[in-house]
Amino acid sequence: SYELTQPPSVSVSPGQTARITCSGDALPKKYAYWYQQKSGQAPVLVIYEDTKRPSGIPGRFSGSSSGTMATLTLSGAQVDDEADYYCYSADANGDHRVFGGGTKLTVL
Amino acid sequence: EVHLVESGGGLVQPGGSLRLSCAGSGFTFSSYEMNWVRQAPGKGLEWVSYISGAGYTIYYADSVKGRFTISRDNAQNSLFLQLNSLRVDDTAIYYCAREGANDYTNYGLDYWGQGTLVTVSS
Numbered sequence: 001s002y003e004l005t006q007p008p009s010v011s012v013s014p015g016q017t018a019r020i021t022c023s024g025d026a027l028p029k030k031y032a033y034w035y036q037q038k039s040g041q042a043p044v045l046v047i048y049e050d051t052k053r054p055s056g057i058p059g060r061f062s063g064s065s066s067g068t069m070a071t072l073t074l075s076g077a078q079v080d081d082e083a084d085y086y087c088y089s090a091d092a093n094g095d096h097r098v099f100g101g102g103t104k105l106t107v108l
Numbered sequence: 109e110v111h112l113v114e115s116g117g118g119l120v121q122p123g124g125s126l127r128l129s130c131a132g133s134g135f136t137f138s139s140y141e142m143n144w145v146r147q148a149p150g151k152g153l154e155w156v157s158y159i160s161g162a163g164y165t166i167y168y169a170d171s172v173k174g175r176f177t178i179s180r181d182n183a184q185n186s187l188f189l190q191l192n193s194l195r196v197d198d199t200a201i202y203y204c205a206r207e208g209a210n211d212y213t214n215y216g217l218d219y220w221g222q223g224t225l226v227t228v229s230s
Contacts (some may be wrong), residue, residue: 001170021229031214031216033216035153035217042203042220042221042222043145043153043203043217043220043222045215045216045217045218047216048213048215048216048218049213049215049216050212053212054215054218056187066173077111085151086152086153087215088153088155088217095167096155096167096170097143097155097158097167098155098170099152099153100143100151100152100156102152102153
């Protein structure tokens with residue numbers, strides 16, 4: 001079955017840039033989406049179609065994709081950005097959707 | 109304002125069944141594809157199932173195929189998930205999520221409910 005691979009954890013100091021990667025064989029053909037989930041809350045969409053930011057999401061969140069890897073970048077990470085982040089995409093046929101394993105972002 | 113509210117979770121024994129519901133409001137329910145996503149305690153998100161706006165196209169994760177059935181009633185603005193042959197590892201919070209898309213853009217799972225907890229235990 002199709003898988004998306006993320007690092008389990010990323011740590012940065014406040015104000016630094018955090019990068020979270022997501023690798024998958026179908027990413028050259030399928031968009032990546034990124035979700036932020038804070039403890040006890042439902043996920044929130046932060047990036048769609050690889051690079052686009054929904055209204056209301058701060059400009060420090062950005063996305064990129066190249067080949068089999070998508071990347072979520074937080075420029076100037078804040079303590080409030082501490083959360084689990086998940087990438088989401090589909091397999092090459094589009095009939096199976098999948099989340100990456102999640103990355104715990106620590107900002108301290 | 110878009111709202112999704114799940115219900116129907118609870119405690120069930122292994123091998124049992126449960127029917128989850130998701131009520132949508134604040135948008136034209138029939139125009140949107142819908143998904144179920146679950147999250148086991150302390151674990152990551154797992155996509156479970158997808159249904160198109162008219163209900164004609166349906167997909168399942170391999171882990172639930174043959175045991176779970178997704179459906180919708182657009183007249184009632186409702187999404188359902190029938191869970192049969194439940195196993196201990198089906199224990200999770202189950203979220204319904206709207207898939208926002210038009211002819212040019214797929215916004216992904218843009219709105220989520222708060223989830224309903226399903227516990228499978230003897």
